[in-house]
Amino acid sequence: MSRPLICGFLKVKDEILRGNLHMCLANLSKVADTIVACDDGSTDGTYEELQKYVPMSQLIRVPPDKSDFRDELKHKQTMLGLVCNIKPMWVYWVDGDEVLDAAGTASLRDFAADAIKRPESAWRFHYTQLWRNTCWARTDDGFDDGWYLKLWRWDLRLKFDVRRGTHRAQVPQRFVSMVETHREEGSIGKAPFEIIHYGNVGKSLVFKAIQYYGGLGGVDRHIRFADATFRRVPDSALPPEAFRIIGSKPRPFGGDEIDIILGMKNLKKLSETFAVIVPAYNRADTLPRALQSLLDQTYQKWVAFVLDDGSTDHTPTVMREWQERDPRIFYARYPQNRGGVAMNEVGMAIAVERCEYWTRLGSDDYFFPKKLERDAEVLKSHEACFGPYVVLRNGKLAEVCSPPDTSDQTQSKLAAGGFTASWANIAVRSDVLARIHRQHGNFCDSGLKNMEDLLVNQRIAREAKIAWRGVFDGKLVVDPQIEACQQMRKQVARLEPDSIWRCDPHGASGVHSNSTIAHDSSLSRELYEAEKLAPVVNPVAISLPMGVEFSGEVAETLTNDVVAPNDIGYRERSLRHWQKAGSYPFDKEGYYPEHAGVQEFGMYGGKTVLEYGCGGGSDARSYAVRGALVTACDIVPENLVVSASRFGEIVQPDEKFVMPSFVHLTVSNLLPFASESFDVVTSHGVVHHIAEPDPVVAEFARVLKPSGVCYLMLYTEGLWGKFAGQIKSLVAKHGITEHEAFAWCTDGAGAPYAAPYTEVEGRELLMSAGLRVDKATTWNHGLFRTFKARKE
Secondary structure, three states: OOOOOEEEEEEEOOHHHHOOHHHHHHHHHHHOOEEEEEEEOOOOOHHHHHOOOOOHHHEEEEOHHHOOHHHHHHHHHHHHHHHHHHOOOEEEEEEOOEEEOHHHHHHHHHHHHHHOOOOOOEEEEEEEEEEEEEEEEEOOOOOOOOEEEEEEEOOOOOOOOOOOOOOOOOOOHHHHHHHHOOOOOOOEEEEEEEEEEOOOEOHHHHHHHHHOOOOOOOOHHHHOOOOOOEEEOOHHHOOOOOOOOOOOOOOOOOHHHHHHHHHOOOOOOEEEEEEEEEEEOOOOOOHHHHHHHHHOOOOOOEEEEEEEEOOOOOHHHHHHHHHHHOOOEEEEEEOOOOOHHHHHHHHHHHHHHHEEEEEEOOOOOEEOOOHHHHHHHHHOOOOEEEOOEEEEEOOEEEEEEOOOOOHHHHHHHHHOOOOOOOHHHEEEEHHHHHHHHHHHOOOOOOOOOOOHHHHHHHHHHHHOOEEEEEEEOOEEEEOOOHHHHHHHHHOHHHEEOOEEEEEOOOOHHHOOHHHOOOOOHHHHHHHHHHOOEOOOOOEEEOOOOOOOOOEOOOOOEEEOOOOOOOOOOHHHHHHHHHHHHHHOOOOHHHHOOOHHHHHOHHHOOOOEEEEEOOOOOHHHHHHHOOOOEEEEEEOOHHHHHHHHHHHHHOOOOOOOOOOOEEEEOOOOOOOOOOOOOEEEEEEEOOHHHOOOOHHHHHHHHHHEEEEEEEEEEEEEHHHHHHOHHHHHHHHHHHOOOHHHHHHHHHHOOOOOOOOOEOHHHHHHHHHOOOEEEEEEEEEOOOOEEEEEEEEO
């Protein structure tokens, strides 16, 4: 088998934020047979993008908290070890902000093939350093004198000087020795190509100044270069995949710009500074209004990160202008649409790395001028806060949302599966997000399609108290008591929101920024006079037996109104009917002697178990008394109350016993848990009552860990046969469907739906979700069938 001609050699960090990664990888893939790469602590999605070009066996990832510039040669030595497995003819080293010029891109492979027979061990490439735009290269102070060793003949003697330090020789020691002893002639040649360096183009120049803060020659020559000289770079020198920024001869940064850049220092964990995350998709028309609201803030310690999720409109052009307007505005473009969940995940990772505070600004929304000032004041003494905002519907101000709540009410609503603390007006200390990531391995679970704000808020609530804050009668109110909350709710006209959340039927991207309401002092008056508070559900207190407490995501209060006003009929009848499940036997093992053996309760001590549809809590009990860590969930809040209360009957629990957590599901086919969270998912007698079970079982598979086990009990075709005559009679008498009649037979009049499953149908249901069925056990005289399946 012939050896690869060229192996790309690439170490990068946060090159998406710098705007260079996609261009670099596209160019490198044209000339290299394969690539070895190291992501040195990126938080901007660089690692995920590298996976599209680099085999996982040839990709190294340094966690952000382990990244240290002084260790870069140690990582490069590890990369050389991977190159040894490939044994290429040549190693082509390139940084994430570099591309080969057009001539080199077209001819490097032919050049490298011819050079195999030549004596040279390495080849130098001239280094062209573009400056601010792509029309000019800097020539003073040695900027245009560089000839860098970029193409190395591979052999086993290649190794780096891995002593810890900053910016030591970036090439293997063998070539350094040749240069230092003047043995270059005949060993090192000059290639007829240029390396085009984008590290000082556009936003990259701001990053370079930030990177060089306090070291590496200082920042002055990157921000104060009034005496610099330049040469023109013809457009034909750039390869097709390289981006262009057309501009006049570069100018130095102005005084205010310099102050802002120096104020960002190294852009790591900036004290009392907000990372404002702005996910965007086709929002070129509304982004200017959002970003202008940041420039208008009375509190100016912020850095904005606009995360472009594969926009197809002119968002890149708009953002190029806005990046020039303020050094604090950064723009990361992702070539393929990944969805808002993925963008928010990236945004929180950036915030943890860069700033003390995190907040989020919708790309079609905007802040009022004092939003960040109020958040900053509250975050001095609290870890998380949220406040009121107003909905802009069809260009007109509508309802006020996020009205006052006590912190206990906020915690309880989130624990019960209800939504509060909208991201339209929220702020959190980044170290809270860091704790969430350490515990869960992610912030908001990229396996979700939406509702990531609910999951993240629930996780925040478990880590910190979330305080409501807002201005009432001109005074800032923080974490009010219940009496104050009630007073403010009754007099919403005296409440001052901090942000606008736009809601338009045709999508915000179609609304032009000049069509929105003017942002001036009259806005507050119009808001106060015209708007009414949206309806708010009042919680109902729950009494529990002595010694029993809600743990984990359990609520001490649950809402009366679990049905949305426009969601009536089937769902309403379901919730009302299945309240009876709370009356089912708590000790199901005594009621069904076969049950314990089929469910294998004793095998999962110390393991995490999710019960979907806990009813009266019997299976949760059977797992918990054997030491399993149980989370029990149900769409009926009353069942959760009954289940939790029944655990008071366990007067002297076994020492293995751990009180379960109880979670209210507001949506039956979307589980508010991270992917790969549970060792076991069990559902006894629930899924056959769901008319469209595939999404539910798919969620089971998502939250299961690899090799995790799913137990699923379904009604059998034998049970249908037992009631065949009655089903026919009920259909004729009441005009209901066969499935509804079957449910009446199995679970009482009023039950909305039930379906039997043959063994083949049950297996197909699980297999379609990616679960492998280990066995199917038919029991209870052939009326029930329990499937044991495993996640591959």
